[in-house]
Amino acid sequence: MKENREDRFTNNLWLSWMGFIIILIVWQIVSATNLVDSSIFPGPISVLKSAIIDVPIRRLIQHIGFSLFRVVAGFIIGAVTGVIFGIISGWYKKIGNILQAPIELIRPIPPIAWIPIAIFWLGLGESSKIFIIFLGAFFPIYTNTLKGMFNINPELLQAGRILGLKGIRLLLKVAFPATFPDIATGIRVGWSYSFGLTVAAELIAADNGLGYMIMHARELGQITVIIYGVIIIGLLNLFTDFLIQQIIIKRKLRWYYITTNV
Amino acid sequence: MRRLIKNKKINLSENIIKIGTVVVIIIVLELLSRVGLLSPYKMPSPTQILIAIREVISVGFPKGVTILLHLKATVLRIIQGYLLAAVIGIPAGLLIGRSYILDRISTPVITFARSVATISLLPLFIAWFGITEISRILLISYGCLWVILTNTIQGVKQIDINYINAGKVLGANKRQMFFKVLLPAALPRIFIGLRVAVGVAFMVIVAVEMIGTVVGLGALIQQSRFYYSIDITVAGMILIGIFGLFLSVILERIERFILPWAFSLEEVER
Numbered sequence: 279m280k281e282n283r284e285d286r287f288t289n290n291l292w293l294s295w296m297g298f299i300i301i302l303i304v305w306q307i308v309s310a311t312n313l314v315d316s317s318i319f320p321g322p323i324s325v326l327k328s329a330i331i332d333v334p335i336r337r338l339i340q341h342i343g344f345s346l347f348r349v350v351a352g353f354i355i356g357a358v359t360g361v362i363f364g365i366i367s368g369w370y371k372k373i374g375n376i377l378q379a380p381i382e383l384i385r386p387i388p389p390i391a392w393i394p395i396a397i398f399w400l401g402l403g404e405s406s407k408i409f410i411i412f413l414g415a416f417f418p419i420y421t422n423t424l425k426g427m428f429n430i431n432p433e434l435l436q437a438g439r440i441l442g443l444k445g446i447r448l449l450l451k452v453a454f455p456a457t458f459p460d461i462a463t464g465i466r467v468g469w470s471y472s473f474g475l476t477v478a479a480e481l482i483a484a485d486n487g488l489g490y491m492i493m494h495a496r497e498l499g500q501i502t503v504i505i506y507g508v509i510i511i512g513l514l515n516l517f518t519d520f521l522i523q524q525i526i527i528k529r530k531l532r533w534y535y536i537t538t539n540v
Numbered sequence: 541m542r543r544l545i546k547n548k549k550i551n552l553s554e555n556i557i558k559i560g561t562v563v564v565i566i567i568v569l570e571l572l573s574r575v576g577l578l579s580p581y582k583m584p585s586p587t588q589i590l591i592a593i594r595e596v597i598s599v600g601f602p603k604g605v606t607i608l609l610h611l612k613a614t615v616l617r618i619i620q621g622y623l624l625a626a627v628i629g630i631p632a633g634l635l636i637g638r639s640y641i642l643d644r645i646s647t648p649v650i651t652f653a654r655s656v657a658t659i660s661l662l663p664l665f666i667a668w669f670g671i672t673e674i675s676r677i678l679l680i681s682y683g684c685l686w687v688i689l690t691n692t693i694q695g696v697k698q699i700d701i702n703y704i705n706a707g708k709v710l711g712a713n714k715r716q717m718f719f720k721v722l723l724p725a726a727l728p729r730i731f732i733g734l735r736v737a738v739g740v741a742f743m744v745i746v747a748v749e750m751i752g753t754v755v756g757l758g759a760l761i762q763q764s765r766f767y768y769s770i771d772i773t774v775a776g777m778i779l780i781g782i783f784g785l786f787l788s789v790i791l792e793r794i795e796r797f798i799l800p801w802a803f804s805l806e807e808v809e810r
Binding site: 296395478496512 | 641742
C-alpha cells in the first residue's frame, strides 16, 4: 500500500520543484506588497535585475574563479596529506601513535580559529587562506581514512596474505582500496568544510572571491547583490558536491554500493 | 549503513608513546625559541603561551575582559541560537517525516539551504539586523536548523512500520501515537542531529565573533591579532580547543546516559 503511493509520486518531478516555486512566489508577493521595506527585502525579480547590472557577468566569473581556485588548492593539499597521514597512522602502529598525538591535540580547534595565526605566519595573501582551507579538508579526511583503516575486514587482509601479499603491497593492493568508502565520506565532508571556510576567509580578509563580493556589497548597501551572491555560493557548493559524488560514488565505488546494498 | 566497531584498545604503551610525543614537541618548541631559531613574532614559546593563558584568565584581553566574560558571551549566543533551531527543527522534522508529499517538496529546498555556507549569510544578516546579537543568534540557528531538521526527518522515516501498526492495533489516538510511538522511536536520530548541531554552532559562532565583536572567544583571537599579541592568539586557540573538547565530551556523556542503546549510530549523510 505504501509502495503504491510512492510509485504514484516518484515520476512527479514537479513535486520536488514545488518547494522552490512556493518560496519564490511568497517572496515576490511579500516584497511586491511592501509588507517589508523592499529596499531591505528585495524580491526575486529585482534581485536578479539589479544584481546583473551591479555585478557584470565577467566580474562574477572572476570572483567565482578566485574562490574555486582557493577551495581546490587547499582541498587537494588537505585531501592528499589527510589520506597519506591516515593510511600511515592506521597501518604502522608505532609511527601512527606518534602522528596521531599532535593531530588529536589540535583537532578540537575549529579551522576557522586558525585564521588569525595563519595571517601572522603567512601574511594576508593567498597562502594563509589556502592554509585554512587545507585544515578544513585535512581533519575530516584524516579521521575518516583512519576509521576506515581500523575497520578493514580482517578476512580481506588474511585473503591477501594467503595469496602471497606482504608489507607495502598488502597495504596498497588490499588495505588502501578497502578504505575507499570511508575516504569518500571524508572527502565529501571535507569539501563542504573547505567551501565554507573559503567564504569565511574571504569575508575576513580578501579583495576578491565570492566572500569578498558579498562583504563588499554590504559596505555599499547593495542588498540585492548580497542575496545574489549567497544564492550563487549555495548553487556552486551544491553543484561541486554533486560532481564529487558522481565521480567518487558512481565510478570508483560502484562495487561497494552494489555489494553492500546501501 | 555499516556499523562501527569501537575497537579502540587503548593500552598503556600507546598512551605512553602519544604523551611522550607531545612532551617532546613542547620541549623542542621551547628549545627552538630559547635558542632564537623560532621568532617570537611567529610562534611564542610554550612558557610564553602559559603566561598568556594566565593573563587571559586573570587580567583579561582586552584588559578587563577575562576569559569568563568571553566564554559567557559565546555560550549565551550558542544556547539561544541552538534552542531556537531545536524548537523549529524538531517539530518541523516530525511533521515532514510523517508526510510523503511534504518530504518530497521540502527535500530540494533543504538540500539547497544546507549548501548555502552559513557564514555567507553574515553580510545579509548584518544588513538586515545590524551588527547585533540578533544577527549572531540567527546565524547560529540557521547553521543548526538544517542538521537538526534532516536528522529528525530521517529519524521519523526510519521508524519500523511495525511500531506504528502496533500502535494502531492497540488503539492509540493521534496524540498517543505522537508522544508514545513516533517521538521515542525517532529520538536516537534526533539526538544525533542535536549533537552534530552543537559542533556546527561552535564553528559558526567562532567565525561570526571574528567580525565586529570585542567579546566572545572568536573576538578574543581576532582582537589579539590587531594588537600583534601572538601569544594571546595561541592562548585563545588553545582555550577554544579545550572548550570545544569539553562540549563534545559532555554531549557524549549525556547521550550515553539518555540513549544507551543507540550510541553507535552515525550522523545521516547529507
